[in-house]
Amino acid sequence: MRETGAAPEAGGSVADAPRGNWVDTRAPVWARPWLRLSRADRPIGTWLLLLPCWWGVALAALASGPAPVDLWVAVACAGGAWLMRGAGCTWNDITDRHIDAAVARTRSRPIPSGQVGVRGAIAWMVAQALAAFAILLSFAPLAIWLGVASLVLVAIYPFAKRFTWWPQLFLGLAFNWGAILAHAAHDGTLGVAPVLLYGAGIAWTLFYDTIYAHQDREDDALIGVKSTARLFGARTGRWLWAFALSAGGLMLASVLLAAPAGAGRIVALAGVAGFVAHLVWQMRALDIDDPARCLAVFRSNRDAGLIVAGALALGALL
16 A cells, blocks of 8 residues: 655665665675665565576586586576576666555655656666576577567566556566577577476466565555556465466477486486475465565565576486
8 A cells, every 4th residue: 555754865774675684784885775676685586587598508408418618608598597687677677667666665766766867777777687697698699689579578678567457477587598598609509498498487487476465455556557467366275276286297299398207307306396386375465455475475486486496407417
């Protein structure tokens, strides 16, 4: 719901950032607004962007054996995910600055609270994107072109909530692009298996971001912002189960198609089972009418994604 109150000072934290995060406690005061603009005080988004990248390169290694480039791809994706998540969040905050000012949870963000101006935010966005592009240039040509193509999805996403009830789908298309990009960075090729993995990631994003959107559904209704949380309403549970099963099924098909028979495949399949079990646990823990519970369950998806990444990587080594 809408609340009144003064915006935070330049040194103040953002309302939905974890208490005692490193930006608020350790970063230089002058740098804090810029780091908050990049969501450095809320690392869960970086994890959710990075993990499909690790899935992609690990799946490629599982299918054809680890390659010397894989370690660099994994490290480079970590840096690139941090930078592109920062650039994407900056772009999102530029386009949503008036909406954010009307929502209690987001009005303390750097632009609506006056910590950063729009021109400064644009410059910061460009700087992060150029740094990420420099990393991208170290990849295979197909991966480079896939990285450039992803900018279309990044550019569209902030506007999706204005014209569709499914903005979470657009987020899924953008956030999981790394699954096919990192797979292509392994050996410069693509196939059906990474596309299925990409689809699993999209279903996963629909799952966790619908949970996230339930925090804001009252504010969103007041200002006319669309979301799957508002669209599904009381039917949210059924939709979440469908997304969870779709994510698990597509991930299972991807592993079965990519992995040769043996210990590596068994480990990878165990990871898929662990991922699905985690989503089941989330459903049991979720209360869509409790914003704090929604946020906690949403953040737990880092662990769900790490289960898959770890299993695929271990399977590739075996």
